[in-house]
Amino acid sequence: MSWTVTYDASPEAKVKAGGSHAVNRDRHLGRAPDLAAGFDFGHRNPNIDRGRSAMNESFVNDGAGGFRIPVVTKDPNGKDRPPSAEFADYRCARLAQVKKPLRMDAVLMRGVMLQLDPLWFDAHCSDWRADGLNEEARRYVQVQLNWACAEFGQQNIIGGSIDLDETSPHLQLSIVPVTGDGRLSQKDFFQGPGHFRKQRKELCDALEAAGYDPQRTPTERSTERTSSADYARIADKRRASLAIAKRDSEKIWEERRQVRAQIAKLDLVTASIQSDRQDLDAQLEDLPRFRRKAKQDAMVEARAEARQEVADERATAREAARRAEVAARAHSAAERNLLALNERIQQEVNDNPPPPAPPSYDTMRRDILEAQPHLLAKFLKGMKSKDGTTLEDKFEAYQRRSFATHQRHDSDALGRYRGPGYEQWKTRSLEMQRKIDAARVASQVADMNRRDGGTEYER
Template sequence: MNRTFVNDGAGGFRVPVVTKDPQGRSRPPSAEFADYRSARLAQVKKPLRKDAVVMRGVMLQLDPTWFDTHCPDWRTDGLNEVARRLVETQLIWACKEFGQKNVMGGSLDLDETSPHLQLSVIPVTADGRLSQKDFFKGPGHFRKQRKELCDALEAAGYDPQRTPAERSTERTSSSEYALLADKRRAALAIAKRDSEKMWEERQQVRAQKAEADLVAASIQADRQDLDAQVETLPRLKRKAKQDAMVEARAEARQEVSQEYVTAREAAQRAEAAERAHRAAEGALLALREQIQHELDGNPLPPAPPSYDAMRRDILGAQPHVLGAFLKSVKFKDGSTLEGRFEAFQRRSFATHQRRNSDALGRYSGPGYDQWKSRSLAMQRKIDAAKVSSQVADMDSMDGGTGYER
């Protein structure tokens, strides 16, 4: 009659079931606990330390003597409505205290000396840290947690024992404590039968039980109303599912329509590009035929110029190229290389005048412009002679003057 449950990840709990691994092999229901623990630890932002505490066990238990009075047949029939409600209260308190997502699952154990609830808590904080110290801070915090749990149980109709129990100082095992409790209850029963005072207290207890039964009946009525509301949930779920399917179909149609329009536009662009390609190909073919026709009807092109002709053209273009170069070179003071070369020529002409003047200092030679033209013409002849000599040397190295390059 034990009850095992696992967090469903949607704010509740469910019974674990058999699942399949990627290879199709069956996995035991307990594998769902490991799956949920891995999924919850994946929310931690920092890497886990090797000694990190990833899970803590928590056991919640009512007073064993309470079951003797309010649920005596729990060993054979399980928990009654009142006991289940108190166990649910304990589970609700644990979810509030540790966070519902942190409660991986648990088990309601009914195979031992007294019923108790065992929970497995993964201590993940709201900001994504794994820290058990945020949930289990020490003795003072434990006392606070015990008080809050007692308050919740008291609000649910249970009379909690708020003072330390005798068992907490005796240091006995559960089985020893159960035997001792049985002996004490037997002695108490004999004392009650032999004492009028105890009989009156028993009558009071019966009256309290009757009042509790009335409260339980009221709770049962509320539970029936809740069950009636729960019965409407499948219909609401079906309607929500249908509405979601209708909305999904509409969105799918819209996406398909948009994709169709996009594909159609792409096809039109492809057809236009194909037509343009064919037109360009036709134009190239026509141009090729035209060129071939012109080549067939025209004589051969003139022969390329000889090396000597090209050399003369280059030497003839040297003054122009040199002049352009001299004008392009500028200095920081704003002058150009052409201006400095002009000044150098004028100084050279002044030296020429001094050398060619008579004893009285009279110069009867050509003027500056005529002297410069003669100097440039003479330099061109010298350069031409140098180039001719170099070409002759190259011709002799390459096989003679008739070698065609």
């Protein structure tokens, strides 16, 4: 089986002296080492899968008849430059050998793309997206590079890249068209359609000698002078059109299959209807006999239903009479129980004395005031601050400070204190406070009695 060979030297790949096209192409070819060095410039090609850009293999002319991987260099200010800047360094060094001054519209560089058949990769190197090129694929790519060096001169190949992050693997090269006599002339290397066919034939001969079976008919990519991006857009459009046509064809076949299935289903329904009609015709012949039998069966069923209804009504009447008798007995028992309960209640009323009189207001007030110290102590224990201490703790600290003051006042000239201890002093102080509270309560009650005309105040 023969495989296609693409040789694309589109005029759109010309790079002139003016503008930033040269830098953009350098960064396009050197995006793998740039990303590895931390330089991310972004690219407008929609076919680039940035997740696989690190798999690309970029190389630059070493000026000694070979190629090497571009690396980070320093500018005059000592700042790091991206590896792709080495393409510009070699291009400038090569152009310095041109004898005449360069015009602003001079073509400094031209891009070339060499590609094997994508179907060949599917058959011989299907894992290239994950594992890169195998030994056979790498050998054919090297053949393409060797042919380019022989065709354009190794010293005129600035560098290139084996791109593995796009739709299919391919070899991209940047050619600076410097002739042997020191002229810058891209027309000497790219002379026209006939020369392009000759170059492609020589490339096919080199690949065939290496074991690749090239298709001699030029591919559409080789005959159309379009850029890589334009060709990719056209190819994507055609693939989309084929996908739409395939989808429509599959849809038509699916609709045809569904129609056939519906026809078969209708045939089954028709056969079933015909069978049912035959059964109905047979049943119509026996209809008089069925009517006589149905009438007899209905009379027998009606007599049986009437007998059953009479039996059910009699059973219902007997059950109602039984329930009425049970309800009457229960009513009599309940009446007797109520009379007995009334007698017991009356006896308990006669046997028990009347309830005691409610306490007076003074008694209730006295009990409440006597209970206040206990309630106050409970309240002090329950109120906590943010630091975890209670009001009782703060009150205890306050009492201890008061006791310290009492000690200072009751000490002699030598500072000796001979009074009671803290606990005895606190008990004595609390007892004195209770007496003061009791006297205050008695005074309040006496004042209230005087305001009421001298009689004891009761609520």
